[in-house]
Amino acid sequence: MTEAPLIEVRGLRKFFPIVKGFLQRTTGNVRAVDGVDFTLNEGETLGLVGESGCGKTTASRCILRAIDPTAGQILYRTKGGETVDLAPMPQRELARYRAEIQMVFQDPFGSLNPRMTLLDNVGEPLLVNGMKSRRDRADRVADLLKLVGLRPEFMHRFPHAFSGGQRQRIGIARALATEPRLVVADEPVSALDVSVQAQVLNLLLELQQRLRLTYLFVAHDLSVVRHISDRVAVMYVGQIVELAPTNALFSRPLHPYTAALMRAVPVPDPRVNPADGVLRGEVPSPANPPTGCYFHPRCPFAQPRCAVEAPALREIAPGHHARCHFAGDLALAGA
Amino acid sequence: MPTDPPLLQVKDLRVTFGMDEGTIRAVDGTSFDVHPGEVVGIVGESGCGKSVTMKAILQLVERPGRLASGEILFRDRQGTQTDLAKLDPRGPQMRALRGAEIALIPQEPMAAFSPVHTVGAQIIEAIQLHATQEGRRVSKAEARETVIGLFRDVGISMPEQRVDAYSWQLSGGLRQRAMIAMALSCKPRLLIADEPTTAIDVTTQAQVLALLRDLRAKYNTAIIFITHDLGVIAQMTSYVVVMYLGRVMEQGPVDQIFHAPAHPYTRALLRSIPTIHGETRTPLPVISGSLPHPFNRPTGCPFHPRCPEAMPGCATATPKLLPVAERQSAACFLHHQEAEP
Numbered sequence: 001m002t003e004a005p006l007i008e009v010r011g012l013r014k015f016f017p018i019v020k021g022f023l024q025r026t027t028g029n030v031r032a033v034d035g036v037d038f039t040l041n042e043g044e045t046l047g048l049v050g051e052s053g054c055g056k057t058t059a060s061r062c063i064l065r066a067i068d069p070t071a072g073q074i075l076y077r078t079k080g081g082e083t084v085d086l087a088p089m090p091q092r093e094l095a096r097y098r099a100e101i102q103m104v105f106q107d108p109f110g111s112l113n114p115r116m117t118l119l120d121n122v123g124e125p126l127l128v129n130g131m132k133s134r135r136d137r138a139d140r141v142a143d144l145l146k147l148v149g150l151r152p153e154f155m156h157r158f159p160h161a162f163s164g165g166q167r168q169r170i171g172i173a174r175a176l177a178t179e180p181r182l183v184v185a186d187e188p189v190s191a192l193d194v195s196v197q198a199q200v201l202n203l204l205l206e207l208q209q210r211l212r213l214t215y216l217f218v219a220h221d222l223s224v225v226r227h228i229s230d231r232v233a234v235m236y237v238g239q240i241v242e243l244a245p246t247n248a249l250f251s252r253p254l255h256p257y258t259a260a261l262m263r264a265v266p267v268p269d270p271r272v273n274p275a276d277g278v279l280r281g282e283v284p285s286p287a288n289p290p291t292g293c294y295f296h297p298r299c300p301f302a303q304p305r306c307a308v309e310a311p312a313l314r315e316i317a318p319g320h321h322a323r324c325h326f327a328g329d330l331a332l333a334g335a
Numbered sequence: 336m337p338t339d340p341p342l343l344q345v346k347d348l349r350v351t352f353g354m355d356e357g358t359i360r361a362v363d364g365t366s367f368d369v370h371p372g373e374v375v376g377i378v379g380e381s382g383c384g385k386s387v388t389m390k391a392i393l394q395l396v397e398r399p400g401r402l403a404s405g406e407i408l409f410r411d412r413q414g415t416q417t418d419l420a421k422l423d424p425r426g427p428q429m430r431a432l433r434g435a436e437i438a439l440i441p442q443e444p445m446a447a448f449s450p451v452h453t454v455g456a457q458i459i460e461a462i463q464l465h466a467t468q469e470g471r472r473v474s475k476a477e478a479r480e481t482v483i484g485l486f487r488d489v490g491i492s493m494p495e496q497r498v499d500a501y502s503w504q505l506s507g508g509l510r511q512r513a514m515i516a517m518a519l520s521c522k523p524r525l526l527i528a529d530e531p532t533t534a535i536d537v538t539t540q541a542q543v544l545a546l547l548r549d550l551r552a553k554y555n556t557a558i559i560f561i562t563h564d565l566g567v568i569a570q571m572t573s574y575v576v577v578m579y580l581g582r583v584m585e586q587g588p589v590d591q592i593f594h595a596p597a598h599p600y601t602r603a604l605l606r607s608i609p610t611i612h613g614e615t616r617t618p619l620p621v622i623s624g625s626l627p628h629p630f631n632r633p634t635g636c637p638f639h640p641r642c643p644e645a646m647p648g649c650a651t652a653t654p655k656l657l658p659v660a661e662r663q664s665a666a667c668f669l670h671h672q673e674a675e676p
Binding site for chain 1: 380509536538539541544545548563564566568569589604611612613615616620625628641
């Protein structure tokens, strides 16, 4: 890649205050996103993976500015080639870029308005962006439905007439209505049945190639993330602990948490024995994270240094970053 | 290969739901056996009837659901078989079995515990109740000691303090462990785990699965493991029942199901899951179409509209579930010609 990245996130932080008592005094902060840096190049998929509460959803919502970040920069390269910072931008100015960054939601049942037909559901972003003629919108919606593999005649029906997989296609059609450049997909297949999940993953891959889309793909399922992503970022308690090209990450993880996460995934083959070395303990609370490395209380390789000194995200191999004092020195098995 | 007589035999179970719009056949002729100490997996997608089957075994099917026909034979400690389907769901016999002999680990431990009682109090209640039913008396202090012991067994740290915690004070993993402790409190011989790890994170899931494996080895409890996750099925079970739209498509030993699946649905399901080892960013083989709505059930074999190997006869006749190999049966005309009457 010689071009500048489409999005460059620097030092992104989002703290939610904990308020207590009658006076609503702030007694602490939930450090949901605690210094996240990554870049997204045009046409690639970055998978953001982690367990619940790791901040992956909050980070993705900050990029959409559905949540206002506490600190950090979100540098976006516009169509004209100039770079703007979305993080401090006022809503009025932001409206100009809203069409270019769209979202696909997890719940295909909750994210469509049940009282609007597909034409109105999928066409709403077009209306908002100034396509006033209903006929023009109908033409565009017909094209969009065809694009996601649904019949254009369906546009006069209501969402309840569709199955989960079809609804997710409708959600994707709506996200694509404004011809976005970046699509943020938050757990887009986790609510779907196994036999339908593959169809939606294939559709996302196909659309990316046809429309040169960039995806930020947020999910908890390692197998799904591995399947769809060019690069993967693993998050733990609000921080990226490892970021690498997909194959490098899965064949040679450099952070003990990544390796543990992979080992925890049950292999769909009864001839493979269950992995030993189950990770002990629980994910710490982002309101009260441990000292030093956030992973040290659960880490099988922890040294005294880990409890006092917080490691930085370092580049160990080209494009392969890990937040561990001993990254590269540990013998960690990949998948 | 188990040699003991089966602990539970489900024979041609049918559960229907009479709705205003028509009758839904949620479970449509399911048969399988569970042997002592065996882990049987029931796998399928939404609406396949796996949870309703579990509810039928416990006689917990709610109206408008109804056990239309079939037998659920449970062998008690003396070796006599009782047909649970014939018992009154609210009667003393069924109530004595539920919790004591057959226990349930539900999917949502948050919803299963009462938020206004401590988890300890809820487990103590179950222990005392079932002891009374058997004509024994267990004091509250004794029951409490048992609960602390169970908490220690299932890996809850500081069990003396956690007994007095409310469910909402516990994390997801701890809550699920407390639920498992509750299910084990009366030393059941059959444990039904309904998607026990679906709501929890993958590292916690690994802990819970390891715990269930240990407990099965320790107490020789038979487990029916209901899940949609083929990875969990492969790692946990020894015998697998594959269901689709209320019917058993295929059942057999876990190795056969994964390495020599006989039914096109099983084969398609196994191919369509992304794995942690496969090719990346390439199209996955898919099962075409979507799951039919229960009111629009296809005629004949329920899978035929989506089946890559469908033949003309599949739309008109429903194949019987018949043996295709040692302990393995499939309901498919690729293997035999016998249709349901």
